[in-house]
Amino acid sequence: xGGSLACxxxxxxxxxxxxxxxxxxxxxxxxxxxxxxxFGFSGSGLATYPAGTTFGPRLNGNYELVWIISGETxxxxxxxxxxxxxxxxxxxxxxxxxxxxxxxxxxxxHGYVHFEVLAGGASLPPPATWPLARTLPEDDLLRPLLxxxxxxxxxxxxxxxxxxxxVLGLALAAFISGLTDAAETADPDAHPAVARALELAxxxxxxxxxxxxxxxxxxxxxxxxxVHLTRLFHDRFGMPPVEAVRLARLDRAAALxxxxxLPVQAxxxxxxxxxxxxxxxxxxxxxxxxPSVYRQKAVAGERVPMTPLVxxxxxxxx
Numbered sequence: 001x002g003g004s005l006a007c008x009x010x011x012x013x014x015x016x017x018x019x020x021x022x023x024x025x026x027x028x029x030x031x032x033x034x035x036x037x038x039f040g041f042s043g044s045g046l047a048t049y050p051a052g053t054t055f056g057p058r059l060n061g062n063y064e065l066v067w068i069i070s071g072e073t074x075x076x077x078x079x080x081x082x083x084x085x086x087x088x089x090x091x092x093x094x095x096x097x098x099x100x101x102x103x104x105x106x107x108x109x110h111g112y113v114h115f116e117v118l119a120g121g122a123s124l125p126p127p128a129t130w131p132l133a134r135t136l137p138e139d140d141l142l143r144p145l146l147x148x149x150x151x152x153x154x155x156x157x158x159x160x161x162x163x164x165x166x167v168l169g170l171a172l173a174a175f176i177s178g179l180t181d182a183a184e185t186a187d188p189d190a191h192p193a194v195a196r197a198l199e200l201a202x203x204x205x206x207x208x209x210x211x212x213x214x215x216x217x218x219x220x221x222x223x224x225x226x227v228h229l230t231r232l233f234h235d236r237f238g239m240p241p242v243e244a245v246r247l248a249r250l251d252r253a254a255a256l257x258x259x260x261x262l263p264v265q266a267x268x269x270x271x272x273x274x275x276x277x278x279x280x281x282x283x284x285x286x287x288x289x290x291p292s293v294y295r296q297k298a299v300a301g302e303r304v305p306m307t308p309l310v311x312x313x314x315x316x317x318x
Contacts (some may be wrong), residue, residue: 037120056099071108205272
């Protein structure tokens with residue numbers, strides 16, 4: 001956005017909110033934006049406007065995603081008046097005339113990114129159908145994606161800017177579709193015992209000292225026998241519980257490799273693998289390439305192997 005009143009800042013490093021971003025990437029593992037989708041960027045950052053100020057009217061020459069962090073905002077866009085409290089994301093588009101009225105009582109802080117769709121736009125719904133605004137749930141995926149985008153711009157090297165293409169594609173797809181909730185919700189089709197077992201596995205992976213639950217641990221958490229739990233997992237995933245949990249952790253790691261620039265060691269830790277060497281070894285066996293190569297393929301827009309858990313569910317008819 002910019003302007004003389006704006007104090008332009010950039011977000012911090014990649015350690016922020018990786019958990020929400022991992023959830024975001026997993027949600028769309030099987031429906032990634034078209035690799036041919038390409039953007040041109042012309043600005044990104046954070047801006048703070050003093051209480052009682054306004055911005056505009058202006059005529060937009062490109063797209064702009066704006067997310068309100070603090071302060072109440074009124075956005076007037078082509079005659080439409082939008083109340084935008086904190087947690088609202090707005091999308092201005094080329095040719096739109098708009099104006100912002102910032103909070104009269106306190107400073108308003110917001111993030112923004114200006115972009116153009118250079119190629120692959122036909123893979124998106126018609127822009128006329130895109131929403132003007134969305135109010136985000138408490139645990140959403142758009143804000144961590146957009147913050148990560150700002151960090152990539154601050155890095156500014158070729159690899160970071162290539163990754164920014166992918167991250168904006170994810171953010172735009174989530175905004176247009178409305179699938180913005182990043183909460184770790186249970187599989188709605190899963191048996192309750194399976195859901196309880198997976199919840200224990202997730203807690204173990206996210207503990208300060210990650211551990212791998214045994215079949216007995218999973219069965220106790222699920223409240224069923226080991227034999228019954230094994231049968232339920234075979235019905236749902238086509239594999240026994242311990243194997244499904246291991247692949248779910250690798251799924252988490254693959255999402256972080258594809259959607260963030262966290263170091264491989266941090267990805268391993270975030271996915272519940274205490275030993276990064278062990279993680280790299282089993283990742284290579286599972287995906288056919290080491291984590292670093294998987295990331296390179298994802299950044300380059302090449303096809304990467306389907307997550308094994310998704311593949312197994314499809315084979316099992318899930």
